Amino acid sequence: MAQTGRSGCPINLTLEQLGDRWSLVVIRDVMFGNRRSYGELLAQSEERIASNILADRLKRLTASGLLTRRAAPTHRQKVIYSLTEAAIQLVPLLAHMGAWGRRHTRPSKELSVRAELLEKGGAPLWNAFMEELRHLHLGAPRPARSVSGELQAAYEKALAKRSR
Amino acid sequence: MAQTGRSGCPINLTLEQLGDRWSLVVIRDVMFGNRRSYGELLAQSEERIASNILADRLKRLTASGLLTRRAAPTHRQKVIYSLTEAAIQLVPLLAHMGAWGRRHTRPSKELSVRAELLEKGGAPLWNAFMEELRHLHLGAPRPARSVSGELQAAYEKALAKRSR
DNA sequence: CCGACTGCTTGCAGTATGCAAGTGGTCTGC
DNA sequence: GCAGACCACTTGCATACTGCAAGCAGTCGG
Structure with a gap:
């Protein structure tokens, strides 16, 4: 996301975190579609999100405290994303x-x-x-x-x- | 805005129209700040929107039926933007x-x-x-x-x- | 040990953004 | 009626972000 002048307005702060084409689509898929892994989010996305954009958004959303990631209990390398309370x-x-x-x-x-x-x-x-x-x-x-x-x-x- | 795969999901359609860094900031300023002209929106913006971006968003929002434009009664070249019912x-x-x-x-x-x-x-x-x-x-x-x-x-x- | 699967990464071309400066009309004072 | 201010944008250019296709490393199942 571009670097822009900041302001303390809460609407603006929300837009700084979520104001782009894909962040809320990812949240939506985790929330309503119960897609919890990279692969599910990539393949079953109705809007065909690009793989690098998905990776970037997952990183960003995790960093800003909207998602958490942990390994799946079955396979060690499979990653499961969960919503945080803020995302809920x-x-x-x-x-x-x-x-x-x-x-x-x-x-x-x-x-x-x-x-x-x-x-x-x-x-x-x-x-x-x-x-x-x-x-x-x-x-x-x-x-x-x-x-x-x-x-x-x-x-x-x-x-x-x-x-x- | 980039051309992307469409879907009929209403959340996605909303994001296609408003899912960027500036569209909702402009709406917010018209709505809560009562800034009705290009100059007001440009100068009094807390976040210092770039002039070309503002021009683009005003065009886009007008085209998609969220704003209407008309000349000011006092000065012929001054333009006043109004919210439509959809924006309200x-x-x-x-x-x-x-x-x-x-x-x-x-x-x-x-x-x-x-x-x-x-x-x-x-x-x-x-x-x-x-x-x-x-x-x-x-x-x-x-x-x-x-x-x-x-x-x-x-x-x-x-x-x-x-x-x- | 092989092939499939998983979660990403990389290269590249096209598009959008941010900044500074400029353009062309219109109004204001004299 | 003319200079200068005002208004709504445009334009050029460098940089950042996006979309697409391909590639890569770690794991798992057999």
Whole structure:
């Protein structure tokens, strides 16, 4: 990212960390797509991110405390990325992005199903989903309500329908 | 912006339009700073945006329906930019960005006052502010409640305090 | 020990950005 | 009506970032 004049404005600081084409796409894939390794993020990316850009973003996001990396228990060289609490707290932001994109751009109907669900569910749904992410990524206790299933199911169903 | 693989995901579509370092900074300045002309946006920008980038973003944002431009009533060559309804609906997104930046980066305490107010006010405050923007930029009737004053006052006060 | 798999790295060409200076209209004072 | 200030951009150029294709080193399974 280019070096630019700084300012203490929180919106600007957020943009300095996440204001580029790919950072939030990576977060989104880890968050909603549950893609946890370099290979999964590279191959299953809907938008075909370039491999060097992906490597750079993973490095950057790890350095700035949005992701953590550790070796997979099965294979020593396989790396698993997890969201940090800071990243999990981006859920409302991404939900709003989805809602805005659904209203003010021309999303493919199939792929906006997830955003529609998130939008309709509002803050209670986001909170439930964030609890679930804390369980999955931070090892917090399993929450009572599980919502990622329905979100993911709707998304996969839409993807399958699309590829037909 | 680079040409990239598209996808129908609404989050990705939002990022295609706004996912760069400057677009949202410009929107923010028009929205919260009430800077309506090229000169104001250029000179009073806290982050010192480059003139050619500003010209490019104004063109882009106008083309994609987030801003409208018209001549000022007083001076024929002076141009005034206004937010469209689509841009006004970015208020919750920017509010979340501010809230996240305030919590997960190190903002200067003075400049995060506005974000703090927005965060505490929540959706009701955002809605009141959006009504006011519709009045200012779209010519909608003046709303009963006026909140931009307090937001702006807090911000200016913080700026003044900072320059001491 | 071989081939497949994993997570990256490298080279290169094209594009975007940042900076400083310049352009062409318009308004203001005299 | 004319000089100088003002306004909204443009232009040239060096540097940084991006996208693509290919390559590379460590591991695992047989």
